Amino acid sequence: MRCELVAVGTELLLGQVVDTNSVWLAEQLAASGIDCHFHTSVGDNVGRIVDALRIALDRSDAVVVTGGLGPTQDDVTRDAIAEVMGVPLERDEAVLARIRALFEERGREMVVSNERQADVPVGAVVIPQTRGTAPGLICAVGHRVLYAMPGVPHEMMDMAARSVLPDLMERAGTRSTIVSRVVRTWGLAESTLAERVAPRVEALEAAGNPTIAFLAGGVEGIKIRVTAKAESTEAALAVVEAEDAELRAILGSLVFGVDDDTMESAVGALLEDAGLTLGLAESMTGGLVASRLVNVEGSSAWFKGSVVAYDSQVKFDVLHIPEGPVVSEEAAASMAAGAAKVLGADVGLSVTGVAGPAEQEGMPVGTVFFGLHLDGATDVRYRRLPGDRERVRQFATISLLDMLRRRLLDRL
Amino acid sequence: MRCELVAVGTELLLGQVVDTNSVWLAEQLAASGIDCHFHTSVGDNVGRIVDALRIALDRSDAVVVTGGLGPTQDDVTRDAIAEVMGVPLERDEAVLARIRALFEERGREMVVSNERQADVPVGAVVIPQTRGTAPGLICAVGHRVLYAMPGVPHEMMDMAARSVLPDLMERAGTRSTIVSRVVRTWGLAESTLAERVAPRVEALEAAGNPTIAFLAGGVEGIKIRVTAKAESTEAALAVVEAEDAELRAILGSLVFGVDDDTMESAVGALLEDAGLTLGLAESMTGGLVASRLVNVEGSSAWFKGSVVAYDSQVKFDVLHIPEGPVVSEEAAASMAAGAAKVLGADVGLSVTGVAGPAEQEGMPVGTVFFGLHLDGATDVRYRRLPGDRERVRQFATISLLDMLRRRLLDRL
Numbered sequence: 001m002r003c004e005l006v007a008v009g010t011e012l013l014l015g016q017v018v019d020t021n022s023v024w025l026a027e028q029l030a031a032s033g034i035d036c037h038f039h040t041s042v043g044d045n046v047g048r049i050v051d052a053l054r055i056a057l058d059r060s061d062a063v064v065v066t067g068g069l070g071p072t073q074d075d076v077t078r079d080a081i082a083e084v085m086g087v088p089l090e091r092d093e094a095v096l097a098r099i100r101a102l103f104e105e106r107g108r109e110m111v112v113s114n115e116r117q118a119d120v121p122v123g124a125v126v127i128p129q130t131r132g133t134a135p136g137l138i139c140a141v142g143h144r145v146l147y148a149m150p151g152v153p154h155e156m157m158d159m160a161a162r163s164v165l166p167d168l169m170e171r172a173g174t175r176s177t178i179v180s181r182v183v184r185t186w187g188l189a190e191s192t193l194a195e196r197v198a199p200r201v202e203a204l205e206a207a208g209n210p211t212i213a214f215l216a217g218g219v220e221g222i223k224i225r226v227t228a229k230a231e232s233t234e235a236a237l238a239v240v241e242a243e244d245a246e247l248r249a250i251l252g253s254l255v256f257g258v259d260d261d262t263m264e265s266a267v268g269a270l271l272e273d274a275g276l277t278l279g280l281a282e283s284m285t286g287g288l289v290a291s292r293l294v295n296v297e298g299s300s301a302w303f304k305g306s307v308v309a310y311d312s313q314v315k316f317d318v319l320h321i322p323e324g325p326v327v328s329e330e331a332a333a334s335m336a337a338g339a340a341k342v343l344g345a346d347v348g349l350s351v352t353g354v355a356g357p358a359e360q361e362g363m364p365v366g367t368v369f370f371g372l373h374l375d376g377a378t379d380v381r382y383r384r385l386p387g388d389r390e391r392v393r394q395f396a397t398i399s400l401l402d403m404l405r406r407r408l409l410d411r412l
Numbered sequence: 413m414r415c416e417l418v419a420v421g422t423e424l425l426l427g428q429v430v431d432t433n434s435v436w437l438a439e440q441l442a443a444s445g446i447d448c449h450f451h452t453s454v455g456d457n458v459g460r461i462v463d464a465l466r467i468a469l470d471r472s473d474a475v476v477v478t479g480g481l482g483p484t485q486d487d488v489t490r491d492a493i494a495e496v497m498g499v500p501l502e503r504d505e506a507v508l509a510r511i512r513a514l515f516e517e518r519g520r521e522m523v524v525s526n527e528r529q530a531d532v533p534v535g536a537v538v539i540p541q542t543r544g545t546a547p548g549l550i551c552a553v554g555h556r557v558l559y560a561m562p563g564v565p566h567e568m569m570d571m572a573a574r575s576v577l578p579d580l581m582e583r584a585g586t587r588s589t590i591v592s593r594v595v596r597t598w599g600l601a602e603s604t605l606a607e608r609v610a611p612r613v614e615a616l617e618a619a620g621n622p623t624i625a626f627l628a629g630g631v632e633g634i635k636i637r638v639t640a641k642a643e644s645t646e647a648a649l650a651v652v653e654a655e656d657a658e659l660r661a662i663l664g665s666l667v668f669g670v671d672d673d674t675m676e677s678a679v680g681a682l683l684e685d686a687g688l689t690l691g692l693a694e695s696m697t698g699g700l701v702a703s704r705l706v707n708v709e710g711s712s713a714w715f716k717g718s719v720v721a722y723d724s725q726v727k728f729d730v731l732h733i734p735e736g737p738v739v740s741e742e743a744a745a746s747m748a749a750g751a752a753k754v755l756g757a758d759v760g761l762s763v764t765g766v767a768g769p770a771e772q773e774g775m776p777v778g779t780v781f782f783g784l785h786l787d788g789a790t791d792v793r794y795r796r797l798p799g800d801r802e803r804v805r806q807f808a809t810i811s812l813l814d815m816l817r818r819r820l821l822d823r824l
Contacts, residue, residue: 287699
């Protein structure tokens with residue numbers, strides 16, 4: 001069963017609204033094991049909606065169209081569907097009565113244009129509305145099927161869950177379910193990661209289940225999506241978990257979590273397990289590391305705080321680092337030890353460098369020194385990071401957190 | 413000139429990623445006066461990308477395709493374009509050299525699969541990449557044009573602004589220019605703001621030029637977009653500027669900037685003009701205020717740093733506030749004065765409160781105290797902010813910055 005989505009609304013084509021309906025429906029279709037190969041957005045224009053629906057019906061077994069069912073003159077999805085079906089629109093008295101009742105219930109006056117919402121292409125089955133005035137439609141077009149739902153997200157979701165998805169599943173006659181998991185990695189370029197995982201991808205290709213895909217996540221690392229199909233959710237999950245284990249065997253500590261896990265939640269969990277508290281000294285990141293850590297729920301158990309020493313004098317006065325160059329190994333080491341001491345933490349973590357736009361102390365933009373103070377010893381690392389001011393900061397932040405993550409893993 | 417968008421990526425069809433690229437591009441096309449009638453999303457499959465591109469080229473003068481230009485096996489947009497153009501792919505040595513250089517610069521290993529990114533359909537013009545490894549493409553297909561850009565948003569936006577949009581505008585040969593400006597406001601609900609501006613909107617309606625639209629910006633305030641059409645950029649800009657002045661006359665200090673101005677850049681400009689330096693003491697915001705301020709270019713001239721005192725003991729030890737409740741007027745005042753003193757700044761700014769999920773010191777989630785120390789005096793403000801942990805933090809950050817902005821404006 002192949003199903004595709006058509007979203008109607010000129011506001012989508014102007015970039016004024018994000019099409020969250022298609023994102024939600026796409027997720028539901030994937031979870032229901034129904035293939036979806038195309039999404040189309042089209043404006044409030046009968047001719048162009050007709051074109052989009054004909055193209056979609058030509059290459060898929062089912063089409064779900066959202067939007068354009070409202071009461072105003074620019075709501076023309078009904079007209080387009082009637083044209084595609086080759087039938088006229090007919091006013092449905094039961095639907096009209098339902099709309100009238102809704103207006104009365106809400107104590108609002110019903111204007112004539114609302115009557116248009118009771119117009120139904122001859123032969124279409126009405127999906128009763130329970131939340132708004134626009135009914136949905138199930139329309140046979142040859143041996144294909146076309147579903148129409150309102151564009152208001154909560155009305156659409158209700159109608160999809162209540163009627164469209166169960167109807168689709170029944171037509172598909174499929175009992176198969178899809179489960180997917182995103183394995184999150186950090187530290188390798190996409191191409192290098194893909195090469196390491198290549199033997200696994202090849203081994204899976206013959207069976208076609210599970211499948212593996214790489215998603216670039218910018219500075220947040222590469223995500224590997226594992227998707228499995230099976231007769232039950234439990235069986236699909238078991239396949240996903242087995243593949244997750246295979247990937248971890250190949251990638252080791254490059255994997256920092258799955259799905260909604262973040263680098264900071266991974267670090268937080270390791271600190272909590274180790275019973276350690278953390279203090280930061282941030283220069284170029286200007287509080288970014290701290291602001292990510294406090295987003296982790298329960299961070300107050302292990303996060304003490306941060307000295308954001310943007311001005312050099314603050315490094316000398318508050319962190320007590322020796323006077324001298326502040327973009328250096330020595331400064332990073334001294335800041336890390338200073339952070340642990342001043343903030344009363346077990347672990348001190350520091351970052352100093354040049355975010356740009358100009359060089360500093362003769363050091364080029366992108367120069368970064370990281371410091372980590374733990375168990376009486378201080379490690380320092382140097383890196384040259386790419387990108388503009390904002391990107392250098394983001395890269396420095398996640399690099400610093402990953403340095404701590406690996407140190408805590410080694411310590412286990 | 414009609415242009416349509418094709419977004420490539422199986423993750424879009426699975427609802428795992430929201431297609432923000434198409435939203436951004438749609439806005440740019442609308443602002444450039446170029447009609448866009450369809451958006452299509454398609455998976456990482458050569459045959460289906462070819463289908464989508466052929467359909468798009470059949471009904472539009474130009475097509476912009478994003479995504480699928482990466483180095484892995486599932487990045488097949490290049491192959492699809494070559495098929496649509498009816499030409500082979502050829503390795504471009506200049507592009508290859510550029511990719512190699514980028515890997516060397518970053519000290520990372522380049523694997524063989526990266527070479528695929530240097531494959532160019534014969535006859536296509538390369539848009540040089542400045543931020544990533546994938547170049548863009550400008551491809552003539554009959555008398556139509558096809559642009560390809562990487563799916564990574566910041567790479568795509570850079571390439572669109574630098575090359576694709578100017579090229580499109582030139583081909584469109586349009587003589588009327590659209591200029592728009594976003595006037596940024598903070599402190600009023602959208603309905604209240606709309607009511608104040610209503611007389612102006614009515615006055616403009618007859619002429620239809622310029623137009624005014626309200627865009628909700630969440631915690632960042634309401635944006636008012638002014639769009640003017642004229643025969644030259646200068647003439648359109650003059651109309652926009654006159655309208656900007658009208659809006660400021662109505663809204664006064666509710667307006668904090670235009671276009672890319674942010675609350676932090678507005679605060680930075682005022683501090684710089686006043687010749688004042690700033691130090692922060694942050695509790696619940698956990699470094700968020702500092703991290704926004706350092707994003708302002710030239711912030712090192714006026715920003716000293718921040719003491720992120722997440723743990724109460726850090727407030728006592730580093731900021732020297734008196735022992736006692738830390739979510740209180742007294743604590744906020746003492747933190748602001750302490751920040752100025754410890755960090756050696758003219759202005760001390762503080763925030764302490766309850767971000768959630770649980771109450772603290774008997775204070776409910778959303779309770780926030782702000783402190784501002786300047787010219788020997790300390791002001792404190794109390795607010796109860798709505799939303800979850802993340803939203804409360806964001807609201808507290810912008811509220812604190814706005815408090816300083818208004819104080820600096822009063823001081824002029």
